[in-house]
Amino acid sequence: MKRQRSPKRQPKPVKEKKPRKLKQPRVGIRRKTTWLCWLILLASVSFGVYKNFTAINKHTVHEREIVKVKLTDTNAIEAFVTDFAKVYYTWEPNQEKLETRQKDLGKFMLNGLVTLNADALRSDIPTTSTVSDIRIWKVEAKKNQVNKVLFTVNQQIKNSQKEDIPKPIESTYSLNVMKNKDGDMVIFTNPTIAAAPTKAKIAEKQLQTDSTINAETTGSITKFLTTFFTLYPSGTANELKYYVAGGTKPLNKDYRFAELVNPTFHRQGDNIQVDATVKFLDSETDMIQYSQYTLVLEKSGSNWTIKSGL
The missing domain is CATH 3.10.450.540 (Nuclear Transport Factor 2; Chain: A,)
Known part of the structure; x- marks a missing residue:
């Protein structure tokens, strides 16, 4: 008997490979790159809004410097110096009245200045002085509450040894007055001879009619x-x-x-x-x-x- 051959094995069917699916890039807010982009966008928008409200438009915004003029009331200083001048430039050859004058000067001047002026007038002085007018020309504010005052005094001087008619004398002086925050004042420099204001010199214009007017x-x-x-x-x-x-x-x-x-x-x-x-x-x-x-x-x-x- 012939041996019967076993049938050939059938080859296993080859499975078809499924094509690999390409991974699609996922776009969403969960990605770090996307987060970074969003943050940059938000920061840019925020900065733009901030600059819009805070930036200075150089073409439309103009700075103005407002200068406030501070007016200083000098009435009190002028009155103080006027009262002082009436005492200082008034005298007569009488010891009692000269002593009263010296005492009154202490109401206006530093004690050292009062002492300095003690021998300015003697009881045997031949002249008598009365004040006819006082003009305050200028009160100039200095440092440390000091004010420099320029003033003119008109005196009538009568000399008993020379003439009976009083002689008018006009003199200009300056002195320094300190005025504190409470309004109290004191003179701490002696009246010093100074120049009075004079007439200003300006060129006068000669006006003429326009030749175009008939x-x-x-x-x-x-x-x-x-x-x-x-x-x-x-x-x-x-x-x-x-x-x-x-x-x-x-x-x-x-x-x-x-x-x-x-x-x-x-x-x-x-x-x-x-x-x-x-x-x-x-x-x-x-x-x-x-x-x-x-x-x-x-x-x-x-x-x-x-x-x-x-």
């Missing part, structure tokens, strides 16, 4: 101003409003207009500026008053009006 215009304005200043001293508010823009307060004075003295005319845009001296006669005192005005006139139609200057 004689017809100057004549018209002169006629208008003559009419106005004739009415002005005694005119009512209702009458003056026809000559002055917005009206003006009445003077209620008994002045008589005499003339315009050397008026000059200058063009100021569409208006005319007039510099004029007006001569009035004061009927109450019989004195001639020279009043000076710089007026700006405007013309409406054929009529002139004073725009400003009164």
Whole structure:
């Protein structure tokens, strides 16, 4: 018998490999990178909002420096120095009165200064002095509550050995006064000779009428101003409003207009500026008053009006 061969084994079926799924990147707030991005975004937005509220716009914001002027009341110092000067510059050759003067100086000066001035006047002095006027020119604040005072004293000096008529003497001095926070004062420097203020020197301008203004215009304005200043001293508010823009307060004075003295005319845009001296006669005192005005006139139609200057 032939041996029967066993059938060949059937090959195992090959399993098909499933394709690997590619992992999709997960995007979400749980990722560290995403957290970092969100934090950066939030920080940027917050910083932008902060800068928007706090940044200075250099084009629209302008700083202003406000300077406050501090006014110092010098009335008390002026009164103190005036009372002192009346005592200091008044004397007569009488021992009792000189002693009283010396005692009164102690109300104003340091004791050392009172002692310094003890021998300034003797009982045999031939002169008598009275104070006729005291003028305070300047009170200048210094350091440590000190004020420097400049003043002038007018004295009437009578010398018994030379003449009977008092001689006027004018002298200017400076001294230092300390005023504490309670308002108490003391003089701690002796009156020292000083220079009084004098007349200031300035260059006077000679005004001339603009060559562009013709004689017809100057004549018209002169006629208008003559009419106005004739009415002005005694005119009512209702009458003056026809000559002055917005009206003006009445003077209620008994002045008589005499003339315009050397008026000059200058063009100021569409208006005319007039510099004029007006001569009035004061009927109450019989004195001639020279009043000076710089007026700006405007013309409406054929009529002139004073725009400003009164």
